[in-house]
Every structure is written in structure tokens, then in C-alpha cells.
Amino acid sequence: MTQRIESIAEAATSLFLRQGYSKTQISHIAKAVGVSVGTIYHDFIGKKEIMHYILKCTIQPEFACKMLERPISDENFVGLEQEVVKVLEDSAERFEKPLLKGLGEYTFETLISDAFDLMSQYAVGCLFIEKNQYDFPFLAKHYKAYRKRFLSTMKEYLKAFIERESIRKI
Structure with missing residues (x-):
């Protein structure tokens, strides 16, 4: 995982826990990371994929070390x-x-x-x-x-x- 992906996941986790998934927008995550919205979309298709990435890394920590094609899509999270x-x-x-x-x-x-x-x-x-x-x-x-x-x-x-x-x- 790149440092930016890790930063996005950490910021999104904090926001999802603090204000809820539905109230969190990609722009909130971008602001928390200090990058543009476009940069987030360079790494993830959308908010759902960020959430799936976080859950996957929670249940399978080694997933964070996996080199994934970007933008990260839900194809990585089937099942x-x-x-x-x-x-x-x-x-x-x-x-x-x-x-x-x-x-x-x-x-x-x-x-x-x-x-x-x-x-x-x-x-x-x-x-x-x-x-x-x-x-x-x-x-x-x-x-x-x-x-x-x-x-x-x-x-x-x-x-x-x-x-x-x-x-x-x-």
C-alpha cells in the first residue's frame, strides 16, 4: 500500500466513525488527507470502495500490502x-x-x-x-x-x- 492509500484509509475511517458513512463525502476525505478530490478518485473508484478497503484490511491485515490496480474497484472485494x-x-x-x-x-x-x-x-x-x-x-x-x-x-x-x-x- 502506498502512503497515500494508507492516509486515505485512515482519514476515511476516522470520518466514517465520527460522522457516519452516509454523511461523509469524498471531499471530506480529501480535505482530511490534504489532497484534491481528483487524487482520491485516482486511488479509489468511490467512497464505497474506500469503505470496502478498510473492512478488508480489518479482517485481513496483509491485504494492505497487496499491490492493487488503481483506481481500486469493487472487483477486489467480491464476497x-x-x-x-x-x-x-x-x-x-x-x-x-x-x-x-x-x-x-x-x-x-x-x-x-x-x-x-x-x-x-x-x-x-x-x-x-x-x-x-x-x-x-x-x-x-x-x-x-x-x-x-x-x-x-x-x-x-x-x-x-x-x-x-x-x-x-x-
């Missing part, structure tokens, strides 16, 4: 929504695994570390979906189910650690 849903499902299954196996040597400290790792890895994508749920209803539906599953799993972990007397009951 992205299904990929995001699969990542959510897979991460939920990995997070539940120690609980389903009866905890064993799994510690409360490891749980906290795993929860923070999971949140830090996918925070941008999850926040984006949550903040822009009306613009992306398919992703919002699956994200809400994932969030509910994550919180339910966390609750079960806490019950198990209380029973184990690893943590005190609140």
Missing part, C-alpha cells in the same frame, strides 16, 4: 460481506472453545487477554458496522448476533470463574 460474517463466526467459535472444553488450565487472565486481543483486532470493523448499521443492514444483523454471542459467552466465562473461585462474585 466481502460473507468474509466479514465468516470472520465474526470463526472468532466467536475460537473465543468459546476453552469454555466449551470445560476451561481446563484456562485462566481469568488469559480470558481478559483473549478478549482484548479480539477487540483490538476487529475494533475498527465492528465500530464501523455499529455506527453505520442503517447503511449496511446485512452486516449489522450479523454483527448484532456476534455481539450478543460474545457477551453471552463472556457472561458464561465469568460464571465459571466465579464457581472456580478465581474471581469473586459481584
Whole structure:
């Protein structure tokens, strides 16, 4: 990824989270990056492709290193929504695994570390979906189910650690 692509993605992420996807215009992104609108269109077909690029890099960080033909088009993101849903499902299954196996040597400290790792890895994508749920209803539906599953799993972990007397009951 070029420095400019990275700058565009960072500025767009900030704007999408702060003011929402639908209220963000290419001109806002260009101003935040300090380039012309035409420069943005040299790198991306449009705002949707920037958003897709951000989501793809969130679920697959190595994608940012891929040399893409510019302007970056949606041809690079076919099936992205299904990929995001699969990542959510897979991460939920990995997070539940120690609980389903009866905890064993799994510690409360490891749980906290795993929860923070999971949140830090996918925070941008999850926040984006949550903040822009009306613009992306398919992703919002699956994200809400994932969030509910994550919180339910966390609750079960806490019950198990209380029973184990690893943590005190609140």
C-alpha cells in the first residue's frame, strides 16, 4: 500500500466513525488527507470502495500490502460481506472453545487477554458496522448476533470463574 492509500484509509475511517458513512463525502476525505478530490478518485473508484478497503484490511491485515490496480474497484472485494460474517463466526467459535472444553488450565487472565486481543483486532470493523448499521443492514444483523454471542459467552466465562473461585462474585 502506498502512503497515500494508507492516509486515505485512515482519514476515511476516522470520518466514517465520527460522522457516519452516509454523511461523509469524498471531499471530506480529501480535505482530511490534504489532497484534491481528483487524487482520491485516482486511488479509489468511490467512497464505497474506500469503505470496502478498510473492512478488508480489518479482517485481513496483509491485504494492505497487496499491490492493487488503481483506481481500486469493487472487483477486489467480491464476497466481502460473507468474509466479514465468516470472520465474526470463526472468532466467536475460537473465543468459546476453552469454555466449551470445560476451561481446563484456562485462566481469568488469559480470558481478559483473549478478549482484548479480539477487540483490538476487529475494533475498527465492528465500530464501523455499529455506527453505520442503517447503511449496511446485512452486516449489522450479523454483527448484532456476534455481539450478543460474545457477551453471552463472556457472561458464561465469568460464571465459571466465579464457581472456580478465581474471581469473586459481584
